[in-house]
Amino acid sequence: MSTIIAGHFQLQDEIEQARRALVDAGFTPDRISAFYLTEAGQHNESPIGGDHITSPGAKETPEGLAQGAVAGGAVGLAVGAATAPVTGPVGAIVGGLVGAHVGSLFSFSKMKDRGEHETGDVGAENMREPRQAGMLIAVAFDDRTGEARAVDILRGLGAHQIERANGNIVAGDWADFDPTSMPDVIR
Incomplete structure (x- = not known):
């Protein structure tokens, strides 16, 4: 597994500019993935559609x-x-x-209000903000200096949210991306 830094942008042109900047900075093109991320609840992750069988905050x-x-x-x-x-x-x-x-x-x-603590083992999904919808570009790397370089590039280009993850980007596809996971936001 590699470290992945991802940045959120609004426009496709911004994604292409970020891709060029990452490649120019020495990141491998096939370890860069860009895609549109839909709104929370619209990822079709469960058999009946949506993200979860029951809504967080309503499981009791x-x-x-x-x-x-x-x-x-x-x-x-x-x-x-x-x-x-x-x-x-x-x-x-x-x-x-x-x-x-x-x-x-x-x-x-x-039912729980937004921000109210859950009882039980899972707990905090009603407290955290879900991943933002929009254009997402992610870059995977294995060296220690990659994170700082990727964050600096995405910040410099005006990424709205930058997050850190672990995973695999192979041939431009973030193979193990889970849209329902909570992001580890850097900025």
Whole structure:
């Protein structure tokens, strides 16, 4: 695995200028990769589309939905049963269904706001900013001086965000790039 420095630009012309500057600085052309990165959530990484099966920050929602439906259904059923002399058996059924629906709205309290800590083992994906969409150019190298040179070149050309990663760029293709991974932003 090599160290990779990547910079974000807005225009294709800026990417071509950065490619020329990196090659002129001695980086190997087949270890430079440039591509358009789509918005977070549009990478089609899961079988049903999107990036994740469940949204970060909403993974406790099914548990909240079940708890709320059970509690609300029980309360609604009790209220419906108490009014059964007036409404008949339909009151208990309708009371249970309405109570379950209202109780299921409790699941919203299990959703996380942006920046709120997650519980569980994963934890911080609701806290970090996702990788920015736009044109991305990346260069791979194996020597210690490569990082400083690449960062200086991309900064000098006005890269909006510069990040560090580990991976492999082969024949101009960042083979193990994961668009859903959180970037290690340098600047």
